[in-house]
Amino acid sequence: MTLLRRTRTGVLHLHFGMRAGRTCLLRDTQKAPLMIVRPFTLPCGTLMVFVVNPTGGVLGGDHSEIHVRVEGGARALVLTQSATRVQPSPMGEAATQDILLEVAAGGRLEFYPERTLPFAGSAFRQTLRAELEEDAELGFLETLASGRVGSGERLQFREYTSRVEVRRGGKRVYLDALHLCPGPHTPAPGILGHCDYLASGVWVGGGPVADWPAVPGHLATGSTAGGAVWLRGASERGPVLDAELARAREALRRQLFNAVPLQVRR
Template identity: 65%
Template sequence: MSLLRQTRIGLLELHFGVRGVKTLLLRDLQKAPLMIVRPFELPCGTLMAFIVNPTGGVMGGDHSEIRVQVDSGARVLILTQSATRVQPSPTGEAATQDISFTVQAGARLEYYPERTIPFAGSCFRQRIRVILEDGAEFGATETLAAGRVQSGERLAFGEYQSRTEIFQAGNRVFLDKQKLKPSGYTRAPGVWGQADYGASGVWVGAREMEEWPKRTGRLTTGHSAGGAVWLRAVAERGPELDADLLWASTAIRQQLFGATPLQVRR
């Protein structure tokens, strides 16, 4: 290993709970480059926190670990302040991220990070593991760009992997594995086609879906054998994807959680 090689290992541990009638951040452990902006309460009573990485992006060999616990009765929304920019990795070593969420019965956790943008020659691997008690609610989305498309780097990254696994009351209710290594198949219909942006999402709640949100040709939804609601979407432009995702997630949240639309202040 070269003595000039530098890697960064970020750690973020957050514990949310209820005191009185308010959701509060009870404990946090932060190790640079990961940190959070001080949480604040939304009009609906949900406590919102931004995860921040002040560096210019993640590089090969970097590792981030995020652990979040949400106690019964708490309502938590976690966002990221900016897109995740995955820098080129000349050695082919991956930047990695491990995320674990634990949500107690009667609590709700939602995780909606900004877009991941893999630069040419980059490699990124992510794992998300969610442990829900019976009666817990959870929602998450993931959006990915085909690269720095405005700079002509469409599908020029080395590799992108993401694995999301959700357990509720000890049973696995959702598993999603994505692995993209740009080549001929990546442009096939049903994977990317001519789209430059893709998204996935998953929600787990106690209520049933009565009306499935659909937008012909760009977005589809369904449910897993375990009852989790999933979403897939693609678009040629980022703003189109974001609008579709907001529209669909708002409808899903309303039905599964009985929740009002989020009023996020940035």
Template identity: 75%
Template structure:
């Protein structure tokens, strides 16, 4: 897709480091429609920022680029303020998003965006690449809805294409690729079936996982060949999946990072 066809191109570059023994947002570059509100320090020492898109949605043809760098010793938590509402464009162009994370040894980055909500006819292509030094920590999870379920839309988006890759010390430890192109066959049992909400995630840390969290029929976790902890889940109701995801996330954070629970107020 050429830049001329894109409706908007947003950029957000964040650089976290230590100042006076505490995590600080050292540099940030913001280009509308992407921006962040001021950082908030959590009691555990993590610095939290919310990514905001004041337009209220992602239009087909939009492009966004998010880059986050975390220095040694810093602890950063990146959230989004609201669900990503992906709307179609008149010519059927896809919205695109590229995220690049770099974390130094001893640093920690966590990225837990709100749910992606694809509207009827919308297309979304996104890539996320994380480069970790040995000894760096990473946590990320994403959730996807089958559409605007409460408005009677289910699996009516045109395409959802997502690729997530995590490398540590130059070695790939996690790769997840999802490409969904709904059709009448997509509604068959075994492909989404009765579920309208899906989740995936990965965590990389030095700790050992002795108790793998799981919610039968909703969520499962395990370890990749590269040593990362993965998560998969699906449920018919969003709150059910969110509750299971939150419980599993904290269990993995506690064991891999030795971190206390996140206490986030929205």
């Protein structure tokens, strides 16, 4: 299917670089429904942008294309303003999103989107590919709800697929693929149990990790053979998981990036 045949095609291309000793947004291309709020410089010097989708969510057949490039020395933080609400797809088409992250040597990019919330009958497929030069730094963390739990829609979405690949210096250092198609088997023990919120993240940096953040039964971290640090989380309650993720994220940032805690105002 070509982009022109899709219901909506959102495009967001961001290019960050250093000018006069500061990280700046050098170029941006925005096509509705994807857009950004004006960049803000955090106290630590990182430039932060919020990605905004002013519609009520993504529909079957929608496509989003996000491309972020960070030059050497620049520090960029990309957040989303709200959860990604994947609306039902009566025609059976999936909403899709392709993300490309490129970071030059000495640059740092962190991308922490809000939770993905799949409605009953929805389908969502996402791919994220990160291309890092040697000595580049990356942080990525995504969370997923099992549905609109409060509305009785636990595991009633049709499909959720996410594939994340990170390459550094031309070599793959991390690969994670998740494909969920709920059905009669999903309530069985060993699938999700009572957990309604999942998290998956990856960080690539230069520092060693001596203090591995973990919460028994909720949160685990480790490293790949390529040196990337991975995170997995699950919880029955979203706020509990979010708090644990925030602590783990800052612990890893401190060790891998030698970075101070993020001070984000929403």
